[in-house]
Amino acid sequence: MRIGLFFALFAFPAVLLAQTPPDVQKVLQRDFNTRGQATMDRVVQDGVQRVCTESNDRPPAGLAKQMEADQLKTIAFPEGSLIGDWKNGERIAQSGRGLQWTDAAGAAGGGSCYNCHQLSPQETSHGTLGPSLLRFGATRGRGPEMQRYVYGKIYNAKAYNLCSQMPRLGYSGTLTSEQIKDLVGLLLDPASPVNK
Amino acid sequence: MKRFFAAIVLGALSVPAPAQDAKKEIQKYQQMIAEGSPVELFELEGEALWKKPQGPNNVSLEKCDLGQGSGVLKGAYARLPRYFKDADRVMDLEARLLHCMTTLQGRGRDEATKRVFGNESQPSEMEYLSAYVAAQSRGMKLAPGTSHPREKEAFELGKALFFHRAGGWDMSCASCHGEEGKRIRMQDLPVLHKREFARPIMATWPAYRVSNSQFKTMQWRLNDCYRQMRYPEPKFASDATIALTTFLTVTAAGEPYRGPGTKR
Numbered sequence: 001m002r003i004g005l006f007f008a009l010f011a012f013p014a015v016l017l018a019q020t021p022p023d024v025q026k027v028l029q030r031d032f033n034t035r036g037q038a039t040m041d042r043v044v045q046d047g048v049q050r051v052c053t054e055s056n057d058r059p060p061a062g063l064a065k066q067m068e069a070d071q072l073k074t075i076a077f078p079e080g081s082l083i084g085d086w087k088n089g090e091r092i093a094q095s096g097r098g099l100q101w102t103d104a105a106g107a108a109g110g111g112s113c114y115n116c117h118q119l120s121p122q123e124t125s126h127g128t129l130g131p132s133l134l135r136f137g138a139t140r141g142r143g144p145e146m147q148r149y150v151y152g153k154i155y156n157a158k159a160y161n162l163c164s165q166m167p168r169l170g171y172s173g174t175l176t177s178e179q180i181k182d183l184v185g186l187l188l189d190p191a192s193p194v195n196k
Numbered sequence: 197m198k199r200f201f202a203a204i205v206l207g208a209l210s211v212p213a214p215a216q217d218a219k220k221e222i223q224k225y226q227q228m229i230a231e232g233s234p235v236e237l238f239e240l241e242g243e244a245l246w247k248k249p250q251g252p253n254n255v256s257l258e259k260c261d262l263g264q265g266s267g268v269l270k271g272a273y274a275r276l277p278r279y280f281k282d283a284d285r286v287m288d289l290e291a292r293l294l295h296c297m298t299t300l301q302g303r304g305r306d307e308a309t310k311r312v313f314g315n316e317s318q319p320s321e322m323e324y325l326s327a328y329v330a331a332q333s334r335g336m337k338l339a340p341g342t343s344h345p346r347e348k349e350a351f352e353l354g355k356a357l358f359f360h361r362a363g364g365w366d367m368s369c370a371s372c373h374g375e376e377g378k379r380i381r382m383q384d385l386p387v388l389h390k391r392e393f394a395r396p397i398m399a400t401w402p403a404y405r406v407s408n409s410q411f412k413t414m415q416w417r418l419n420d421c422y423r424q425m426r427y428p429e430p431k432f433a434s435d436a437t438i439a440l441t442t443f444l445t446v447t448a449a450g451e452p453y454r455g456p457g458t459k460r
Contacts (some may be wrong), residue, residue, distance in 0.1 A: 022353040024360045028427075031434035038428045042363050049361045053368070054357070099364040099426040115380045129372065129381045158366070167365035167426075174364070 242328025352444025
């Protein structure tokens with residue numbers, strides 16, 4: 001009864017006064033244009049983008065676990081060793097191309113890795129949005145499980161942390177399976193400068 | 197001019213600085229580029245364009261009302277974006293200039309927006325005009341419109357856009373500009389929804405960029421962020437872009453304008 005009265009007095013007017021949140025997706029659909037390969041379907045949020053926006057990147061734990069499991073299913077792990085050519089991986093890590101309207105559709109993309117991560121110690125111009133990956137393989141090993149984790153994390157980071165700021169580089173079509181293997185090599189190969 | 201800047205860049209970068217000294221070096225470099233900036237040349241060219249009769253009506257923009265009355269330039273930029281009754285929408289500088297081009301000069305929107313972003317060899321009309329108009333607000337506090345319901349609406353939309361995750365890489369503005377002390381490569385990232393970070397940034401746009409020898413508008417800044425966020429392209433002077441600029445400028449309100457700036 002008291003609770004009912006409380007709602008009648010305070011909660012109801014609060015609902016009436018609250019501003020309707022703007023429908024951002026509709027605004028984007030009205031105010032953006034396809035250009036080159038950057039097509040308008042990209043402003044339609046998928047489940048991950050919607051849940052992360054609505055929860056301010058703090059989704060309820062149960063929901064996050066369930067959605068991460070769904071994201072994991074998007075990853076097609078290749079057979080055999082996942083450790084590719086680290087030298088090629090270094091070039092991919094340096095490149096910031098791919099998916100932009102200024103990039104040619106179908107041309108090889110890059111991982112933009114150095115934008116956010118420290119990798120090879122020789123490259124001092126690295127970002128800090130993501131954790132340092134210096135000596136990643138040297139400290140974590142390079143067994144099949146670690147290979148799978150690194151491959152999967154690059155392919156679809158949201159399978160491991162739903163609202164990670166890291167792009168889903170394989171899932172989004174930015175990197176090919178071979179390119180991701182080369183990045184796994186950069187991180188795990190003992191000969192890679194990352195592990196020297 | 198270009199060789200002069202190249203020399204400065206090489207001078208600043210040739211010092212093999214350990215990480216702790218890098219920040220100091222960058223600050224020194226920023227000071228040097230500000231002292232030798234060609235911003236004034238853009239202002240002068242913008243003034244000539246402002247006074248040049250153009251379009252089917254063969255008139256200049258000198259009677260353009262930027263919010264403080266017909267032809268009033270002083271302090272006009274510092275009070276944008278704001279709601280304009282004649283257009284019934286909130287407008288930033290570029291949207292208002294476009295409005296004057298179409299209404300006063302009688303130009304078609306397609307013609308007037310054909311080349312809104314210039315390049316090194318040929319800057320755009322919009323860039324020159326932005327330099328000229330913004331410069332007339334130097335020293336004045338940023339005071340965008342915040343009282344009209346449409347201005348409040350634009351602020352709320354801009355804020356929602358800032359935190360909205362979408363696009364090919366799942367990004368929002370906050371993906372890069374949401375956490376303190378972060379960088380992309382060597383570039384420090386301002387946390388733009390916070391007052392202390394938004395203030396120095398919004399007080400120095402539009403700006404001359406030394407790295408590509410071009411003068412850039414705020415509309416360009418947002419456009420290029422969305423390109424890198426792997427979104428489709430925002431329409432020039434659209435409500436979404438004006439809402440974002442409203443959100444950022446209101447967050448920075450009170451800061452004395454000291455642009456057009458000079459950036460790396």
